[in-house]
Amino acid sequence: MLACVIHGQGDLRVDELTAPSPGPGEVLVAVSHGGICGSDLHYWRHGGVGDFRLREPMVLGHEVVGVASSGPLAGAAVAVHPATPCGVCPECAHGRRQVCRDTRYLGSAARTPHVQGGFAAEIAVPAGQVRPLPQGLPPRRAVLAEPLSVALHAVRRAGAVSGRRVLVTGAGPIGALVVAAAKAAGAAHVTVTDLLPAALGYARAAGADVVVRADDPADPGWPPETDTAAAVGVDVAVDVAVEASGTAAGLETCLRLVRRGGVVVQLGMLPPGQSPFPGNLLVSREIELRGAFRFDTEFDDALRLLAAEPAFDALVSAVVPVREAESAFALAADRSRSCKVLLSFGD
Template sequence: MLGCVIHGEGDLRVAELPSPQPGPGQVLVDVRYGGVCGSDLHYWRHGGVGDFRLREPMVLGHEVVGTAVTGPLAGLPVAVHPATPCGVCPECADGRANVCRDTRYLGSAARFPHVQGGFAARLAVPAGQLRPLPEGLGLRRAALAEPLSVALHAVRRAGAVAGKHVLVTGAGPIGCLVVAALRAAGAAHVTVTDLLPEALRYAAVAGAGTVVRADDPADSGWPAEVDVAIEASGVAAGLDTCLRLVRRGGVVVQLGMLPPGRSPFAGNLVVSREIELRGAFRFDGEFDEALELLSREPAFDGLISAVVPVRKAEEAFRLAADRSMSCKVLLDFES
């Protein structure tokens, strides 16, 4: 079967891989679509993401959907929850499995040996990680479930957003899905900033009320202040913008993964304005919520900018890395 394996910085290979043999409690899934995530791009371009560095070849991918081959869901379309938390650490016991200290996450170099990912034509995963698709939800749109879950978790970390003005910095795929999640949660107005006009166009498709060029201080769309800010760009300048525009006593959620090492930020504002700065990492129960939301909202289709055959994976990665040309790019494992 074909799979996408990263061997190091800039070294992505589409290779023939052995078909997996399911272990105890595992089921087989024929993968149809896999979404190219920002972390996949970081492994490809930089050999790591954040503090997680490649130390061996790794199959990429954690945004995968397909058809169950074995188990009680055999023959049904399914989405794959990419995390297998340990269930016994203090974080799991506290209901925060998304920050489990011993989790296994598809296509992640956070531990060694690395957890091989889902960018392969067939995948063996624990049966508990499969979710049957809600009625009316096709596999193509369902491929957004994992990144939408990330967005939903970030909005949950922000607290009550209904009726509030929310700023989102960064209009990549995750930022756009944060916009959609905010609108679903009842936010009164969402302002989005980015450097690229095309990215801002996708933010508008997702439901942004105002879009602003981040490099244009004279843009009339800049708000005087906002109630909540979610930083989705993964750059220190985005966090600085959030801290300067959120109201006193407001909440800032850092969702974008900042570069490894130290990142400067306006800590004096956190103190003098009593701003609450919260991190948001992955998700847990939001996965089921994401599938339900996707089944109700066909507008999400507008965020899928391209579907590329797996044999052209590097072309797909180049397209996904060019935010002036794309939003969410999917690999098709049946093409």
């Protein structure tokens, strides 16, 4: 079978691998589509994600859908939840399985041996990770379940957002989905900042009320130096800010624009090592800074939301055959031309 394998920084290959056989408690899934995530791009371009570094060849991919070919769901269209928490560590015992200290996550170099991913024609996964697609949900849209789950978890980490003003820094696929998640949770107003007009267009399609070029040369007041959000199209400071760009500059923007006593959620994975940020603002304004990592039960909520809202289709930019994986990765890395790029594993 064909699989998309990263062998090292810049060394992406479409390899012929032996098809797996399901073990006890596993289900075989014939993958139809896989979404290229920012982490997949980081493994390709930099040889790692954050502090997770490649040490051996690894099948990429954790956003996959297909058809179950074994088990009770055989023949059904399914999505695959990419995480297998250990179930016994203190985090799992206290209901925070998304930060399980011994989890297995498809296509992740967080542990060695690495957990092989889902960008393959067939994969064998624990039966508990397989979800039937809701009626009427096409596989192409269903691929968004994993990144939408990440967005839903980030919004929930912010607390109640109903009726509140939200800022999102970064309008990549995750940032755009944070917009949709915030709107679904009842946010009254969502502002998005990014450097690229095309990315801001996707954020607008996801439901953003205001989009702002973060480096707009026509706006000498951006980025702002005060605790007012007038520069991003609202007349009062935002209640919640979600940092989805994975940059120190994005985090600084969130800290400066959120109201006193507000909440900032760091969702984007920052570069390895230390990242500077204006920590005194946390103190003087009593801002709450919270991290958001992956997700847990939000996966089922994401599938239901995707089934109910065809507008998510606008975030899928292209579907590329797996044999052309390198060109698909190049397209996904070019945010001026794409939002979410999918690999196709069909004939």
